Amino acid sequence: MMKFSKMKKRNNTARLSIACLCILFAAGMLAGCSSGSGEFQKSSYTADGTQVKEIQIQVRDREIEVALSQDQQISLEYAESEKEGYSISVSQDNVLTMAAKNDKNWTDYFGGKADAANRKILLRIPSGLLSSLTLSTTNGDLLLPALEVTGSLSLSANNGDIRFEKLGVGNALDLKAKNGDIRGTVAGSYEEFSISCESKKGESNLPSKKDGAPKALTVANNNGDITIEFAG
Numbered sequence: 001m002m003k004f005s006k007m008k009k010r011n012n013t014a015r016l017s018i019a020c021l022c023i024l025f026a027a028g029m030l031a032g033c034s035s036g037s038g039e040f041q042k043s044s045y046t047a048d049g050t051q052v053k054e055i056q057i058q059v060r061d062r063e064i065e066v067a068l069s070q071d072q073q074i075s076l077e078y079a080e081s082e083k084e085g086y087s088i089s090v091s092q093d094n095v096l097t098m099a100a101k102n103d104k105n106w107t108d109y110f111g112g113k114a115d116a117a118n119r120k121i122l123l124r125i126p127s128g129l130l131s132s133l134t135l136s137t138t139n140g141d142l143l144l145p146a147l148e149v150t151g152s153l154s155l156s157a158n159n160g161d162i163r164f165e166k167l168g169v170g171n172a173l174d175l176k177a178k179n180g181d182i183r184g185t186v187a188g189s190y191e192e193f194s195i196s197c198e199s200k201k202g203e204s205n206l207p208s209k210k211d212g213a214p215k216a217l218t219v220a221n222n223n224g225d226i227t228i229e230f231a232g
Contacts, residue, residue: 039081040079040080040081040084040114040115040118041079041080041081042077042078042079043077043078043079043080044075044076044077044078045075045076045078045088045098046073046074046075046076047073047074047075047090047096048072048073048074049069049071049072049073049074049125049126049129049130050072050129051090051094052074052090052094052095052096052129052130053093053094053095053130053131053132054093054094054095054096054130054131054132054133054134055074055095055096055097055098055123055125055130055132055133055134056095056096056097056098056134057097057098057099057121057123057134057135057136057137058097058098058099058100058134058136058137059086059098059099059100059121059136059137059138060100060137060138060139061119061137061138061139061140062100062119062120062121062137062139062140063116063119063120063121063137063140063141063142063143063160064120064121064123064135064137064140064141064142064143065120065121065122065123065143066123066124066125066135066142066143066144066145066147067122067123067124067125067145068124068125068126068127068145068147069124069125069126071126072126072129073124073126074096074123074124074125074126075123075124076088076098076121076122076123076124077121077122077124078120078121078122079114079117079118079119079120081114081118082103083102083103084100084101084102084114085100085101085102086098086099086100086101087099087100087101098121119140120140123135125147127146127147127148128147128148128149128150129150130149130150130151131149131150131151131152131170132149132151132152132153132154133149133152133153133154134153134154134155135154135155135156136154136155136156136157137156137157137158137160138157138158138159138160139158139159139160140157140159140160141157141160141161141162141163141180142155142156142157142160142161142162142163142164143163143164144163144164144165144167144184145164145165146165146166146167146168146187147167147168148167148168148169148187149168149169149170150170151169151170151171151172152169152170152171152172152173152174153167153169153172153173153174154173154174154175155174155175155176156175156176156177157176157177157178157180158177158178158179158180159178159179159180160177160179160180161177161180161181161182161183161224162175162177162180162181162182162183162184163181163183163184164183164184164185165184165185166185166186166187166231167184167185167186167187168186168187168188169186169187169215170215171214171215171216172215172216172217172218173186173193173215173216173217173218174216174218175217175218175219175220175221176219176220176221177220177221177222177224178221178222178223178224179222179223179224180221180223180224181202181221181224181225181226181227182219182221182224182225182226182227182228183225183226183227183228184227184228184229185228185229185230185231186217186228186229186230186231187231188215188230188231188232189230189232190230190232191213192213192214192215192232193210193213193215193216193217193230194210194211194212194213194214194215194216194217195207195209195210195213195217195218195219196208196209196216196217196218196219197209197217197218197219197220197226198219198220198221199219199220199221199226200221200222200223201222201223201224202221202222202223202224202225202226203225203226204219204221204225204226204227205226205227205228206219206226206228
């Protein structure tokens with residue numbers, strides 16, 4: 001009986017040692033992965049605002065802040081590393097696009113995200129020159145000042161807020177969020193907009209439906225509040 005007890009104790013000790021070795025090995029792997037994305041470097045891109053009609057930005061895990069340009073230039077400020085960067089171009093149709101690109105292996109996804117300062121995109125644009133502006137992100141906020149586009153403006157955030165000042169559009173404003181709030185002011189009176197609003201798990205100060213106006217305001221939010229004011 002005593003021999004069996006000693007044998008059982010040895011087996012338990014062996015299992016514990018193996019478990020400790022596995023934990024140490026995994027910790028070493030994760031520590032190595034956390035630095036695998038490389039150092040981030042600040043970068044910028046500039047385009048002539050008079051030659052760009054539309055801007056389309058689609059990224060992940062980034063905050064996008066929009067500011068007004070002091071001239072007629074469009075500029076982007078961002079950070080890139082060997083593993084994470086962006087593809088930026090202006091098409092023959094005068095559409096500026098910015099899309100995320102990465103060269104990550106599966107092990108690079110361990111160890112956490114980059115610092116907040118390296119996960120921010122600053123877009124400077126002149127007000128009133130663009131016909132269309134489309135911004136989409138995940139795990140970050142969309143922040144816009146008072147500005148105007150001659151056509152449509154579309155904003156989408158998943159796991160982030162959409163916050164804006166006085167937005168002016170020529171025909172349509174489309175706002176979509178999930179796990180975040182939508183709040184801001186729209187340039188124009190309440191009577192100027194047909195409204196379609198869908199709100200789940202949150203409060204809204206807009207009607208679900210309102211027809212008969214020349215401009216379109218479409219708002220959808222899941223698990224967040226909607227607070228939109230009108231400034232005629």
